[in-house]
Amino acid sequence: MSKPFSQACENNKQPILDKLLVHFRQASRVLEIGSGTGQHAVFFAKNLPHLQWHCSDMPANHAGINQWLADYPSANLHAPVPFTIGQDSWPLELVVDKVDAVFSANTTHIMQRSEVPIMFDLIQKNLPEGGIFCQYGPFNVNGDYTSDSNRDFNQYLISQGCGGLWDIADLQVLVSGLDLLHQYALPANNKLLIWQKC
Template sequence: MADNLPGISAWLAHAALPNTPAALLLDVDGVWPTRQHDAVFSANTLHILSWLQVQQFFAQLPGVLRPEGTLIVYGPFNYGGQFTSESNAAFDLWLKERGMHQGIRDFEAVDALARAAGLVLVEDCEMPANNRCLVWRMRG
């Protein structure tokens, strides 16, 4: 969201890393950048997007990720169709009350989209608050 860009920009400025470009505002339903990138990072988004938008997100990645590029996605996921915690089940209910298009996604379905886009899962890390950090790499 555009409201988050100033905070992200401040973090990036504070880190002063030479290999981290400015954050981009991306409308999944809109026009995607034509420039290719070494990495794409998305946090707490897949459960807010509609499933069609999640599909669009993954379908567009081959055009923006360089060969061997990395996709990192942070957020909650179900495994084997099951919630990983009671708090995630409650969170999913809360999301669906806000909009039926929202909800915690099944890892297996998301991984299938990633594989169809030419990505290979290289890491699935457990994170605090029942979240995951999933890392895929684009096939070279």
């Protein structure tokens, strides 16, 4: 199998890291939900050496993630655990070695609508008080798209059977136990949302 590659990850990893350096400063163990290719994981683990980075995803993506981890190993970077939202409970390994932060990029618009509340519920139940969830991706604001390209992208997602873009206000309504601290505008009409367990 050829190694998966995402140009978007290469483009967005530095702007995301700039914020993680601030908001994961106190974090010691991070669970990434939906690691995808593994490109974010290898870059963030290398540049955040004070913390442990645990990949996770649906099993079909693990072989590709493991190729990236093999090519760019870090002592603080951990092989993916199977974690399919809507199917699995919180990974057992990370109940024992508790995570105090979560990262997820470009997942909520891919998941089914019913899976997103489940993801937030699991995060708020498993983060300690003060724990941080950094969520990157395209979102709507005040009931509207932030760009024509996001509107077109949403149509494409729906045609593919994905759940589609969420409005940040709708996320705030459904999320309990997490406060939205920051909404950063990042390149390519995406945002980084910083949630904190209250």
